Amino acid sequence: MVKFSSVPLFIAWRYWRSKSADRFGRVVTWLGSIGIVLGVMALVIVLSVMNGLQQQQKDNVLSTLPHAVIQPLDGNLAADFKLRQPLPPFVQSAVGINNSDVILQSTTGIGAARIIGVTDVADDPALAWDELDLPQLLAPSDYHILIGAAVANELKLQVGDKVRVMLAANSQYTPFGRVPVQRLFTVAAVLHGDSSSDQRQVYANLQDVGRLLRIPPEEVQGVRLLLDDPFKITELPDYFPASEWKIADWREQKGEFFQAVAMEKNMMGLLIGLIIVVAIANIVTSLSLMVLDKQGEIAILQTQGMKKRQVMQIFIFQGLLVGVIGTLLGCGLGLLLAEFINPIIGVFNPGAVALPVLFDGTQLMLIVIATLGLTLLSTLYPAYRAAKIEPADALRYE
Structure with missing residues (x-):
């Protein structure tokens, strides 16, 4: 009762x-x-x-994707940025990056791609390809490149082939006129990404890409950030104000999904x-x-x-x-x-x-x-x- x-x-x-x-x-x-x-x-x-x-x-989708890339609006970052710039507590890893849109030329054709210079691959889960020995493949000054499957099929490239990387944004004056900065790279591996945007990316050593972009060895363009929760990217502007920093995050590629x-x-x-x-x-x-x-x-x-x-x-x-x-x-x-x-x-x-x-x-x-x-x-x-x-x-x- x-x-x-x-x-x-x-x-x-x-x-x-x-x-x-x-x-x-x-x-x-x-x-x-x-x-x-x-x-x-x-x-x-x-x-x-x-x-x-x-x-x-x-x-599945965001674990191997850099959650954000931050770059200063003016100039570059020091290579030891982690000691000079305090990072938010929810950042799990931060590695330097040099990147640019490039034109790739092979013996069979020309294609567009985005080259990303990387280092400290052990600290970057976005580069965690277990079947590849990245430190050996992307050794400094070897000018090796990892190419996406879409670009490799388009240009008919295989491992060991030479590909010319041309940077249209930078150019230099020669006796024959103004020509884009360019360099021959050797294809070290072909990557098979999960999406077409991933397959249009190519990777090379950070210092090699820095030389192509004419960036001093002690500097980098920006930082790739991996957060403990990808949805915390909305808090990044509190630490990196828009007046000083440019922030590109995963929403540009996967936001609509x-x-x-x-x-x-x-x-x-x-x-x-x-x-x-x-x-x-x-x-x-x-x-x-x-x-x-x-x-x-x-x-x-x-x-x-x-x-x-x-x-x-x-x-x-x-x-x-x-x-x-x-x-x-x-x-x-x-x-x-x-x-x-x-x-x-x-x-x-x-x-x-x-x-x-x-x-x-x-x-x-x-x-x-x-x-x-x-x-x-x-x-x-x-x-x-x-x-x-x-x-x-x-x-x-x-």
């Missing part, structure tokens, strides 16, 4: 458990409860799966959230019907000394009982089904791809709080109507 110290809560509990003569009202109440359970359950499952997909894409994933998650949450809104509308209907059904009892309670504030509390508590039980039950079922969603799907479709699931505690709390908040708001009007009942009018024909 549940004990109550609050009279309105005790009456609300009795009303919720009792079998009202108005069967339609009971049906509406049960529909509201079931709707909240299904809505919260579906919202928890869908958002957990979408969170897992987003995290999986973040790990992650925006599409975020938009899809928001739209799915919105559509499923409408189930909860409809269920809460049923609570308004059921409470309104109960107020009409219980007018006589409300009037009697008021004649026995119950205040209007306590009358309101009866129906507020009753609506919250439906909301709390439905929300907690829906959240629990959602967590349970999301945890075992892959075995459940495997029963109906053994060949289905496994879905990643990631639970976000903050997100779950927001779902619970928002549902309970909407439930509370839905009880205010019926409770107000109940408090407006006058005993004399309600008992006139009794």
